[in-house]
């Protein structure tokens with residue numbers, strides 16, 4: 732069996748792409764917040780005698796709030812009972828109470844510190860709007876300080892949410908110099924985010940929740956169980972030292 736060192740050397744000799752810039756999704760990728768959305772949406776739906784399942788979750792996750800609210804109402808047949816605006820209002824106080832307690836997902840700090848130490852510019856591109864971003868990140872300031880910039884869902888340049896490429900292209904343009912999409916690697920947990928990265932012409936690594944059906948993995952260049960499994964040299968990035 733090849734040693735880890737030999738595997739790294741082989742990957743470095745023939746990388747999947749020559750990545751120079753990295754763009755991270757936030758919810759469900761850096762921060763463990765997706766469970767909060769699920770919990771709150773299950774509660775709201777239970778009131779109508781319905782069950783929130785992972786095929787609906789797959790359609791909503793990664794999207795801007797207004798877009799996912801519309802999907803929720805349509806897919807659950809709640810037209811006439813609940814408007815998307817009422818849904819957003821109902822879930823807001825519950826989410827606000829939960830967001831500040833969110834934790835980082837496994838492998839996040841190790842990867843971000845490694846890329847930062849090696850001078851790889853990083854950005855965050857999240858469907859979250861400014862107010863939710865502030866609540867989610869209040870206990871994770873150090874990690875976000877290592878990002879060159881953050882693009883949020885309510886940014887004027889983000890006309891449409893994921894799967895539109897808007898947010899990743901805006902994130903790319905805000906790096907120094909003239910960066911090509913083919914040099915950008917996106918990390919995502921959501922099917923809509925993977926599609927957005929591909930629509931932007933970028934490479935995409937998916938770190939999905941294990942409950943998401945494998946049929947939603949398509950489009951990803953690589954699927955990992957956790958960021959702990961990411962091997963930078965496979966993408967032309969400096970390898971971990973240990």
Ligand SMILES: O=P(O)(O)OC[C@H](O)CO
Pocket residue numbers: 756757758759768791792793794795856857858859860921
């Ligand atoms: O996954 P993100 O970071 O784009 O966030 C999107 C929503 O706020 C949550 O699904």
Ligand SMILES: [Mg+2]
Pocket residue numbers: 756757758759760792793919920921924
């Ligand atoms: Mg996400």
